[in-house]
Amino acid sequence: MRCNEPCKMTKALLLAAGFVLASAQANAGVLYGTDYDSYNGRSGRPSDSLLSLGRDGNFGAYCQSGASSGRRTVVYPFDIPDQFEVFSVRVWGIDDSASNNLSYELVKSCQPFLSGGGPVRTVLATAASSGTPGNFSQLLIPAEQVATSSTCAYFLEARFAPDNSACAGFDLRSVRVRLLSNNPDVIFRNGFAP
Amino acid sequence: MNFPLITFAVGMLVSSHASADPAWIQVSNPAELAAMGFPATAVNVWRLPNDSTDPGLPDRAPLGSTPTNASYAMTGEDFVTISSLSDYNSAAYGHLYCPTGATSRIASASVNVPTDRRLFFLDMWGRDASATQDMSATLYATCQPADGAGTPNNFVLAEVTSPAIVGDGDFFEFDTVSETYFDPQRCGYSVNLVLGSGTCVGSDLTLYKVRVVIGGNL
Numbered sequence: 001m002r003c004n005e006p007c008k009m010t011k012a013l014l015l016a017a018g019f020v021l022a023s024a025q026a027n028a029g030v031l032y033g034t035d036y037d038s039y040n041g042r043s044g045r046p047s048d049s050l051l052s053l054g055r056d057g058n059f060g061a062y063c064q065s066g067a068s069s070g071r072r073t074v075v076y077p078f079d080i081p082d083q084f085e086v087f088s089v090r091v092w093g094i095d096d097s098a099s100n101n102l103s104y105e106l107v108k109s110c111q112p113f114l115s116g117g118g119p120v121r122t123v124l125a126t127a128a129s130s131g132t133p134g135n136f137s138q139l140l141i142p143a144e145q146v147a148t149s150s151t152c153a154y155f156l157e158a159r160f161a162p163d164n165s166a167c168a169g170f171d172l173r174s175v176r177v178r179l180l181s182n183n184p185d186v187i188f189r190n191g192f193a194p
Numbered sequence: 195m196n197f198p199l200i201t202f203a204v205g206m207l208v209s210s211h212a213s214a215d216p217a218w219i220q221v222s223n224p225a226e227l228a229a230m231g232f233p234a235t236a237v238n239v240w241r242l243p244n245d246s247t248d249p250g251l252p253d254r255a256p257l258g259s260t261p262t263n264a265s266y267a268m269t270g271e272d273f274v275t276i277s278s279l280s281d282y283n284s285a286a287y288g289h290l291y292c293p294t295g296a297t298s299r300i301a302s303a304s305v306n307v308p309t310d311r312r313l314f315f316l317d318m319w320g321r322d323a324s325a326t327q328d329m330s331a332t333l334y335a336t337c338q339p340a341d342g343a344g345t346p347n348n349f350v351l352a353e354v355t356s357p358a359i360v361g362d363g364d365f366f367e368f369d370t371v372s373e374t375y376f377d378p379q380r381c382g383y384s385v386n387l388v389l390g391s392g393t394c395v396g397s398d399l400t401l402y403k404v405r406v407v408i409g410g411n412l
Contacts, residue, residue: 035309038378040336042274043304053278057232057239058336058346059302059384064277092338092346137343175346176338176382 033183034087037078041093041174044074044158060093060175063160063167072161076177082149085182086124089140089156092176095129097168103128103159106140110152119153129172147181218242218349230332231276231300231386232348241350244372251314251370254407263314266307266406273301273387273401285397292389294396305333305383305406312409313351313371316385319402322356323363327390329399330355333371333406337381349381356399363398376408 040059046052050070053061063072080086086106093102104127109119124142140156147154158174161167219241221227224234232239252263270290275282280298283291292299307313318331333351338344352369376383385406389399 036378037306038304038382039306040302040304040382040384042276042302043384046278051278055274055276055300055302057236058348059334059382059386060346064279090341092343135338135343135345137339137341139341176336178378178382 033185035181035183037179037181039076039177039179041074041176044076044174044177047071047073047075047157054170056094056170056173056175058173058175060173061158062170062173064169065167069164071163072165072167073157073159074174076156076158078154078156078179080147080149080154080179080181081183082147083184084147085184086142086145086147086154087180087182088142089125090137090178090180091127091140091156091158091174092135092137092178093129094134094173094175095131095136095171096133097171098131100161100168100172101129101131102136102172102174104138104140105157105159106142106154107157108145108152108154110148113151146184221350229388229391230350231302231388236348238345238347239350240347242372242374244352244370254315264307264311264408266305266408268303268305268385268404270401272303273385274303276300276302283397285400289400289402290387290389291397291400292394294394296394299389299394301387301389302384303387303404305385306378307376307383307406307408309376309378311376313374313376313406314409315368315370315405315407316352316354317366317368317403317405317407318354318356319364319366319404320356321363321397321400321402322365323359323398324390324395325359327392327395327399328356329390329401330388331401331404332386332388334384334386335374335377335381336384340380364402 041061042055042059044061048071050068052065054064089106091104105123106125107123109121111117111119125140127138127140129136156177160172221239221241227236228234269288270284271288273290281293281296283293316333332353335349335351336346338346351374352371354367354369357365385404
């Protein structure tokens with residue numbers, strides 16, 4: 001089929017638009033606005049002052065509490081812009097413990113926008129290390145989640161042992177946590193995003 | 195453009211053996227590893243010799259405070275000690291030092307900047323009034339396979355050490371980062387702070403601020 005002058009112009013415009021979009025995404029270093037946020041294990045916050053954390057040689061965290069009472073959970077808060085899509089959280093760790101596993105919960109905690117109210121906690125995804133000794137990696141994938149940061153906080157909990165139970169010490173380590181989110185407004189990412 | 199450096203993490207992680215890239219030098223001296231805060235027997239710490247003549251590095255002196263590049267700054271409160279049992283003091287100003295006589299003197303902070311930004315400089319402000327000890331800050335990338343389990347490797351990207359006493363001890367030091375781009379898909383980034391080499395000397399070694407300077411909007 002022959003392409004007349006208006007057809008050629010349309011093709012040229014489409015081609016130019018394609019280049020613009022492609023270059024915008026290439027320059028931003030992302031595809032479709034996806035973005036990674038990586039946190040070393042030791043950057044997590046103990047959920048209880050009775051939980052004593054140590055650091056291994058890879059900036060990973062381990063629980064060095066003995067049999068004292070208290071929670072055994074570390075919290076990794078996520079700073080997710082409103083309306084971003086939460087694709088997944090990948091965790092890396094080391095599990096050489098025969099008795100304990102490292103279990104994770106991706107949580108959102110929501111309250112009313114402009115009124116008082118207790119936080120409503122929703123577990124979006126879970127994962128745990130297995131009994132196989134050595135390095136492990138797990139993926140937590142929530143059902144489709146558009147972040148509503150105006151009313152909800154998002155965080156990952158890593159639990160070294162049940163509450164009030166003994167930890168496995170250096171044998172169980174949370175090395176790294178990575179959040180994968182998506183900016184749906186990718187067109188404006190290159191020109192207007194900070 | 196130094197392609198091997200840009201793809202260092204990919205090469206390292208696909209092979210799972212950092213020694214596959216000759217540009218990286220393994221840190222194997224037990225004393226040096228211990229001084230950096232790693233186990234003396236660690237086999238997963240690597241260093242890339244910096245190239246301060248890299249033409250891609252911006253000349254900051256003429257820029258003054260003009261923000262042509264972006265910054266990620268960390269003060270003492272952003273750091274966590276190597277153990278939550280460690281003693282520390284922020285001097286009420288967001289600084290960080292370990293109290294005199296304490297033995298735990300290592301802390302770290304996570305670094306998060308937008309994906310694919312070029313890392314340019316590691317800056318440190320602090321006070322070194324100790325005649326016998328120095329403090330140091332080191333920028334690390336800790337890398338693993340992007341989508342699976344694997345042994346972490348630690349890559350030294352930049353290192354700064356406090357100078358000998360100058361005046362009241364306040365100092366500013368910086369180091370350049372060889373051509374490297376922020377890749378949080380494969381690596382986590384941390385600044386490791388080491389306050390001296392023996393028992394702590396209190397506020398004579400104090401961190402004021404650490405800053406990672408990156409390329410501006412892509």
